[in-house]
Every structure is written in structure tokens, then in C-alpha cells.
Amino acid sequence: MKTFQKAAFAFLLTLLVSGFSGYQVGDPTEPTVLEQLDIAPVWAGHPVGFALLTSAPHQYVAYYDADRQMTVAHRQLGQKKWDYQKLPTRVGWDSHNYIAMALDKAGHLHLSGNMHSDSLKYFYATKPHDIHSIRRMPSMTGKAEAKTTYPEFFTAPSGDLVFAYRDGSSGSGNQIYNTYDIKQKSWRRLLDTPFTDGEGLMNAYLRGPMVGPDGFYHIVWVWRDTPDASTNHDLCYARSKDLLHWEKSDGSPLRLPIKLASAEIVDPVPAKGGIINGNTVLGFDAQKRPVITYHKYDQQGNIQIYNARREASGWKIKQATDWTHRWEFGGGGTIEFEVGVHPVQVGKSGDLTMAYRSKGAGNGLLVLDPVQLKVTEKRPYPALVPTRLQNPESSFPGMQVSFREDGGKSPVKGTHYVLRWETLGRNRDRPRQGPLPEASSLRLYQIRE
Template identity: 40%
Template sequence: MPFLTSVTPGKACADFTVLFCLMNHGNQQFAAWYDENHRLTVGNRALPDGNWTQFQPEGFWIDERKRPAHITDFDSHNYLTIAIDSAGFIHLAGNMHVDPLIYFRSEKPLDITSLRCVPHMVGDRENRTTYPVFFKDNQGRLLFRYRDGCSGNGDDIYNVYQPQTQQWTRLLDTPLLNGEGARNGYARQPVQGPDNYWHMVWMWRESPHCETNNNLSYARSRDLIHWEKSDGTPLALPISRCSGEIVDNADVGDGLINMVQEVGFDNQGRAVLIFHRYDAAGHSQAWLARPDGKGHWQKEQLSQWTFRWDFSGGGSIPPDITLSAPRAVGNEMLEVEWTSLWTGKGIWIIDEENLRVVETKPLESLIPEAFWRPDQETHPDAEVQIMAALNSDYSPQSRYWLRWEALPIFRDVPHDTVTKPTELEVLELM
């Protein structure tokens, strides 16, 4: 069993669950979180054992929220995300759920104390932003994706950063996904596969209510600018529900949920999608789908569950089922990790040819079970949150994790209780 040690960047709020961020860049480590007063806080240390320093940047006043941009409320959508560009400047975004763009950039490379609020990126379609995502393309350029609009009525916007001028411009002169004023697309970040295509999966939603998800969809691209269907048919932008490629035509109420959709790859480098929807009996099930290159999709049900994750309504809900992206494990086999509130957790071993489960194995976490048990006495109902650090080029790492405790996700409203602050910890695999 691996031995882990922990260091403490500082205290964080424990009265609601929202995702923080931990990022490695060379021998520097950065973290972003909300302190016990819900104030945006950034930390930095030198690896492997430097002391943490903290900084709290100032934001503008948001009149609609009656609070400044550097203070959050109880909305679990308001996660924080960090990026570091090719010149070493720090970028930070978050605390947004149909809000004006909240974005900070450092004035000096790798210097958190020089983080300053930047009023806009491009200056257009930045008044109702949600779901900020930084990532890098295959040229190493920093990209930024966000939703303009609201749940049930929004478009996906992509920007690209020019480090020479420190300016953002549009990567696309149109939204990538267009809800046509009637819906919005809930997309996963594009994932680059072994075939050098970027692959993206999404579903459409008709309203803020999560049960109105429908029509699982897919597109791929060589350059994130020109997009096509799985058989190579070009897609005109923006992609709408009627023009995109439908993988599964699940209707409203059929069990698609935007937090359970991923893209993985088999041993031949082919894209394999995983998603949740109900079966004919109304039970929750996990499904795989893989394109045949001719415009059709091979789909197989993985699970044989007899329960129903019956979600509905607005606001954030807890992930009662999780499904990992399928990954190749050799010998023409795939594996998928799953967790369920009703049946525990496990790993499916899947025959790559027919996409059927051949074995179910126990799921053992790399992190010892003791770290998943609350031990800070923040509140009897507190749950442990652990998330892996990111490398600044977004390559995977398996040495550092961020750990804290907080009350469960609760539809973006405050719990009727009081908590102590949680100690934020960085776990290190030795």
C-alpha cells in the first residue's frame, strides 16, 4: 500500500461542496480554493517541501449577486480552475454560474501576488458565463471554453490566448454548439485520441431541469476548428441538435445525465463513449457506444442493475453513479471503473470486439481507505473530497492530490447547519 504524507496550504469552507484546483508546473505547485469566509484564495509552494504562501486577489462588484467576484455563495457550479501559459503567466477563472466573466491573470510569471482581475477576454458574450475550462491544443496554445447563456438556453464559446500580446481572441467565429435559443449542449471537454483527432461527446437539455437531457451526440476534429461526424462528413458550425450526429436518441426523461458521459479509446485507438440512461424497464444502466466509421454506432449495455437513479429538478445534484472513461488494457480488453450509491463500486473488464462485460473486479483506490474517512470534526455529515492535481500541460500525474471535507452537494442552497472550516491538505505519494 502506498504511503502518503500531507501538507496544509490553509483552511477552506466546509459548509458546501465546490471543486477547488491543484496544479503542478515544473517545481512549483499552485492551489486555488475558497477560505472559511468563502473568499477566493490562491496558494503556491516550491516542490517537494517548500512552505505555502497565500494571496487573495480582489474582484469587481456583481450587482445581481450583491457580492464581489472574489466571494462565492453556496453554488456548487462555482468551481475554480487554473492555467499557466507558455510564458509562465498564471490564469485563474471560476465563481461563475450565469454571471459576468470572472477571470484573473498574473502580471508576473509564476507570481500569485501579481494576480489581477481582468475585466474581459474578448469583450463580447461574457455577461452570462458558466463552466470555465482551460486546456491546451496540440500546438501548446492555451484555450478557454465556456457556456454563454443558461441551462436550457446557451451556446459553447471557445477562445485562444496569444502570449505575445497577452490577448484573447476567438478560436471560432461562431459558437461550437448552438442551442438555437431553445436548449443548450452539455459537452465534455474535447479529448485528443491516439488517432490525433479531438473527440467530443455532449447531450442537449431543454430546460434547467436535469431530467430534460436528451440526444447523446458526438463530433471529432483534427484542429478544433473544422468538425465532422464519425464517418468523416463535415459539420457546418455552429452544431445544433438537428445538424449534429446523434449517438443515442434518448428523449427527455430517458435518463441521460450530463455528469456521466465520457470519451475513451480501445486498443485500436477507436473512440468509445460511455453514458448513463434508463433501460426499457426504467432501471439505471451504463452503456458503451463505438462508431463503425460508416455512420452507425455499436451500442452495448454494461450493467444489469435493478435500481433507478431518479433525478429531476434544477440546481447541483450529487453524482450517485460515476462511470470512468473506457481505457485499453491490452489483450483486446477494455476496463471501466464504476461507483453506485446502491451497489458499491467495481471495475468491468470488457471484450473489445463485442463491448460486453466478461468479468467484474473489485475497485481498489490508490489512496488508502483511511484518507476517505472524515477525521477533522467539521460536521457529522461532512464528506471527504479528493481530487488529483493537474500538470500545467494537462498530462496525467499520480503523485499529488488535494483533500478536504465539506457538507454534501445541496441544490446550490445553504444547509441549515453550521460547520467548522476544513483543513485543506495536499496528499503526496512517496
């Protein structure tokens, strides 16, 4: 898959691990399972993101085991036996505490996770492709690492590893980027300043950077004033060729850190206007123009999906749905999403397609006219995984199926790997009382697309 297509695919599978139980997508040509492997029993009391990374001939999985302990499994492709290494950290009840994992150019494994406004938890394998050499490191740079959240690894144009995280808390935090010097085996700041600055009044919830078909790195984000999810506002955008120099969509430079007053605002959605972090996604049309998909309330107060495309005259915004229900969200903690949006992609006929999920309006795939962005057709969305994998095997009440797409790449063309496990749904990061389900089976599937 191309970089942006793979990101879109991974995001849709992420919907399945974000509280969207019973996500059904139907198509006569279902994907085929080529391989199925059990990995280990895992914690099922609440959902929290795991990580899968394929780099032939190696494959790694990071997860929380049945006792909530972070664990790494490794195998050689073609082998059915896994090797395991437990790490010295256990997850509580917070669904923010997912695991991020990456390999550097020398084959050393890097991991981070189990933190929500906590001190940085960062692990490093001192030997290439050796999970038993993984050690917790005391710091990366030693600065702004006391209240970290949302770890993410990605690759710079140079091929060097980059690590992103939020320093601070919801409503008051800054986005930080570090880069890894493989010769010195040390981290330093990629940028001399935070990427965004909420000035103590807000923080940015970013999606990206992701490499688009135009060769730029693209980022979209919303600002949020407090831990209350309803206080998201102002959809924004930035792009860069090198991750160092950033600009608006018209090519004018952006000075870092980006503040609300200096940001390029695509849609000035107010707080309590129906926009939320996590549902602002980026796709591209056939002319390689960015298209941001998100939702907000219409004039009647109903929740609607919108697409914003950068055209010659600026951002053109077009409503994609005509729903008659409202998703009233708010409060703190990890919430159950009643709406999910998928990035716009170019269809085989040249039209644009956009998948969505709605508790109030069902699931589907919208076909958009490539010129006007008007909806011309609604279809069922093609299955990303076989239907039999979408339904819980457990009979424990409230169980949901979680999936995680591969952060690497299958060496077999036309196939991809995916993790599957089952948990109870989100509970706003609070402990559950009463009986809990038994550990569920974490499985790896190789699927023909």
C-alpha cells in the same frame, strides 16, 4: 500518464468531489503517500471544485478559504512553505462555482471561477510565476461575457492557451472558445461562431475537448431543454485535428455552430430517458476507437450503464449492467449523483475495463470483451488513494471527502499529486440553515501509483 488516461483518472477523482460520499475502492496494493502538506483551512459548508497545477519547479493551488474568499497558494517543489494571495471574490452556496487555472507558455497564471450564469470573473498574473501580480481583468474579448458558466482552460495544438465557457443559462446557452495571443497578451475568439447553438430551445453540456490516442480532439455531449436535470437528451459526438475544423466520426464535415439537427447523434435518448450531463465520458479501445460510457433507463425503467463504440458500420451500443433499481433524478441546482461512470480503458491483458459507482448496486470494475463489449468479469476497483484518506476525519454529521487531481504533472515518474478536503454534501445550491461545520484542512498529497 497519457493524455486520455490522465483525464480518465482525474474524472474518477472528480466523482469524489461530486457528491459521492463513502466511495470505497479496495485493492491489496494500495497507493503510498510520499508527501503530505497542509495548505490552509477551507470552507466546508458545501462542495465546490478547487484547482491544483504542478509545473516543475512550481506548484499552485486555488481554493476558497475559511471565509469563502478565492485564494491562490504557491510553493517551489521541495519546499514546505506556501505563499498566499487572496483574490477579490467570495463564493456563495452554488456548487457550480468551481475554479479553473492554467499557465501560458510564458509562465503567467490564468484563473477563472465563481460564476454560474454571472459576469465573467477572469484573473491574470502580470508577471511569470508571481501570484502577487494577479489582477482581475475587466474582460477577455468583451463579447458574450455577461452570463458565463463552466470555465475551462486547455492547450491548442500550437501550444497556445484556449479558454472555454458557456454563454447563457441551462436550457438556453452556447459554447464559446477563446484563444490567447501570448505576444499581444490579449484574447480573441478561436472560432468565429459558437461551437454549439441550442437555438434558444436548449443548450449542450459538453465533456472535452480531450486529445485521444489517435491524435484527434474529441468532444461528447448531451442537450438539455431546461434547468430540470431530467430534460437531458440525445448523446452526440464530434472530433477535430486542429480545434477549428470539426467533423463527424465518419470524417464528414460539421458546420459550426452545431445544432441538434446537424449533430452526430450517437444515441437518441429522449428527455426523461435517464441520461444526464456529467455522466457522459469518453475512453478508447486498443484500436484507438472512441468508446462513450453513459447511462439511461432500460425498457423496464431501470437505470443501466451503456457503452457506445464507433465501428466500421457506425456506433455499436452495448448494455453493460443488469441492475434492478431506478435513479429518478430531476429538478434544478446541483444534485447528488447516485451513479458514477468511468471511461473505458485498455487493461494489461488487452481487455477493456470500466469502473462505476452506484448507490443501489455498489462499486466495481467491469472487464469487457474487446470485440463484443460484453461483460466477462467484475472486480473491485484498484485504490486511487489510500483507504485512510477516503473517510472523513470530521465528526460533524454529513461530512464528505473531496479530492482534486493535478491539472499538471509530477516531475517524479510513477507519482501524482492530489488535493483532499472535507465538506457537507450538495444542497441544490441553496443556503443551509442551522449549525455549519468548522473549516476543514486542505491538504496536498504526493502519491506513488
